[in-house]
Amino acid sequence: MRKKTVVMGFIGSQLDSGQGAGRWEKWRPTVSLAQHEDVVIDRLELFHSPAHRALVDRVVEDIASVSPGTEVRPIEMPIADPWDFGEVYGALYDWTRRYRFNPDREQYWAHITTGTHVAQICMFLLVESRAIPGVLLQTSPPKRQAHGNPGSYALIDLDLSRYDALARRFEAEQRDAVDFLKSGIATRNPRFNALIDEIERVAVRSRAPILLTGPTGAGKSHLARRMFELKKSRHQMNGEFVEVNCATLQGDGAASTLFGHKKGSFTGAAADRAGLLRTAHEGVLFLDEIGELGLDEQAMLLKAVEEKRFFPMGSDREVTSDFQLIAGTNRDLRIDVAAGRFREDLYARINLWSYTLPGLAQRPEDLEPNIDHLLARAGAESGRAVRFSAEAKAMYLRFAQSPAALWAGNFRDLSASVTRLATLADGGRIDTTLVEAELQRLRWHWQHAGDAASSEAAIELEALLGSEALESLDLFDRMQLESVLRVCRESKTLSDAGRKLFHRSRTQRSVLNDADRLRKYLQKYGLTWDAISA
Template identity: 80%
Template sequence: MAKKTIVIGFLGTQLDSGQGAGRWEKWRPTISLVQHEDTLIHRLELLYTPRHQALAELLKKDIAASSPDTEVRLVPLDIADPWDFGEMYAALYDWVRTYDFKPEREQYWAHITTGTHVAQICIFLLVESRFIPGVLLQTAPPKKQTQNNPGSYTLIDLDLSRYDVLAQRFHQEQRDALDFLKSGIATRNRRFNALIEEIERVAVRSRAPILLTGPTGAGKSHLARRMYELKKSRHQVSGEFVEVNCATLHGDGAASTLFGHKKGAFTGAATDRAGLLRTAHEGVLFLDEIGELGLDEQAMLLKAVEEKRFFPMGSDREVTSDFQLIAGTNRDLRVDVAGGRFRDDLYARINLWAYTLPGLAQRPEDLEPNVDHLLARAAAETGRAVRFNAEAKAMYLKFAQSAEATWNGNFRDLSASVTRLATLADGGRISTALVEAELQRLRWLWQRGAKSGPAGEGVDLDALLGESSHAELDLFDRLQLESVVRICRESRSLSDAGRKLFDQSRTQRTVVNDADRLRKYLQKFGLNWEAICTAQER
């Protein structure tokens, strides 16, 4: 049994109007609905405002004359201003929510030719959201107006799944977005591709914080910037991409850099400073190595992320900034939370979307496309095409994908390696001899890095202290000193090493000077920062 056709539409206060017999020579959109000989409108839900009651009654009478089988229901809506979007949508929404739709027996056409533009938009939204379970109906006048000429009508189904061409475009857009996030590299690792697919959906649908974890050089910073550029291409952000490595922030400078300060907030604060959070307003703030932030800065950041407002240093007035946070770290923040080095409430806030980027050694099948990409990039930058000989490429990839290749620096190591090969390639060809030399360089690089393992391993105290001084140390002092020296060599500065070594006791001090404490400890053995670093270089 065919479904009954129900039309929902507004009375056209101008287009549907008319008096006397002459009105039948005029094209009236609502009347035209029932004048098509091959289409029966079983019921018309005619929406109107009470001040147009007389016109509504006239239309009902004219429709009865044209199509006696069409039932007309007059639906008055108490709308003071039909151009007020909020008032119009609320009135339509309330009526639709109480309407007895029977989609199993009736089909619904929402007429959008009459009514104010605001009314038409509201009806469109109600159909698109399926509150009205039907299609849009658009009518048009005839090219030559004559009596009882209904013109034409078009039905528009907003169910995009029915439009194969549109579906293909949306799928292509998603593929383009994935390709963009991967910098055009045809990666083959299934787990990595699935990870990027989810990140793409989150990047374009969410403004919640995102946490990127993974080893150094895995591409966290690069991916964060690509996510920002993807959002900007969709007009989802209008502000800047602001990136800061939290490991470079120390003391008062950390809070000042992030949150800004007022003039005179501390020694050296000669002028006001806005801070990076405000610079990132309506954009994206990428905090790399977020685990290096101090607990005070973590508390301030939590407030800024949750409430979009915070106090600059030295100010008693809050400022606002609406930014999206992307955080990066190569540490396991769960361990830092358990050890009291990272706030559990901040971790919970930034952990809604957490993704671990795998290291290069975990994606051996992606080495070849990444090598090809890096060579293409080098050619674009230098204007000089470079290619591997077949034997040379096979040799390089065999080593690169073997267990011997640890890729400690991940893509930084690979990029540096390909850059060296491209630079040294005579005639634009990378030979086996060049590859052999590069593989020796990589082996040397990773063997040297492997020495810094367990506490004290690779630390030659004889060279630092002299054999006699070393022999005079108790085992306890020797093991402790070896560990301290190792931490110093892994750190960027004396202050950085001090923060790591005094990570607990520093939180209980009113005045914190990690560098001075470590300097005094080393002096007991006749050592200093320069001597430790110089010995390492030798």
């Protein structure tokens, strides 16, 4: 069954006009729609202003004379200013909401040859957004004017999924954006890669606040700056990237630094100050460690984020700043909200897009590409190529991916370690002697963090096993169990923990049963994964 063809478009106040028989010698785009021999227009929805009703009546008569089977429905749109985008789009959008589209039985063509340029743009947007479930129709006059010559027409489908070449270009652009956010590092951790994929889409599509959580050194500041640079490259930002660590803001200086002040508003305010929120106008404001802000500053920040305006200290006049907020914290703000240290309304406002960046110890498969990246960067800065020997790299990676490597400072620790190795590498070659010395330095550096982790593990063991069962364990078994629990605590699932704990031996087995091996080990002490994860 043939679908009916329905065309919708504006009357052409100039192009469709004409009097007497001579009008047939002129190309009139709306009338020409019904003159094509290879297409049947079943219905024409003809938009017009009240002032052009007489012209519409004549066009209706002329279409009836050349195509009696075409139904023309005049639709009056009382638009006061046809060049007002908001008014035109609103009128058309309201009409599409009322119109009963039936794509199963009808196909829709939006005629964009007639009407003002504003009307044509609005028709384009409505088709592109699928408010009009059809395609664009562009008509053109004949090269030589002649009676009955309808000219030509072209259909433009805005469904980009139909254009393989365009789809590939958009996919490539998204891959480039994701690589940019990752600084070109070929990360391998599936959860981290999925996280960055979503952040890329949010970064280029939204100006809403974004909350980045994660341990110190996980890369929150770096990612926030890369998000800004990505938006800047897409011409979505005109301002600058402004970063401040809220832990450094104290007393009156906190409000002054963020919101500015008027001269004389407090002791030491010798001149007016704009404040960082105004500096970030049309750019990004990154507030690291936002949980350190005082409650008064939190209230002022909420107003600035929601209303884009605020009062500088000592001023009776509001100022405006349109910025995007990216917040960072290594704390669980939910706990701070429950304790009254962080405003619940501000947390709700900045938690629309919330992402937790995993620590380096949770991404062991990403250590090697990050080491390669840092080594290449160190070589570029020093002006000489630096490389590991095969044995040295294997030794370094074996330690770096083991539970003994705490990476307490995350990427800061890794960057410092690679920098030391690159600096000390004679002839640009990192050998096993250098690596062994570096591993001793890292162990010493993490000794206090390891002691703290062991203390936590001991407390956890007593809670899980009870004091009597804990005292009955040999020191060897106790230390081993504490280490296993630490890995479990840093893992999301039993399988994830098993992969980490049996990383080396699993390559020697044909059947991978890491989760089962770990489950049986825990059962030996009456422990379950649910009890540990709880």
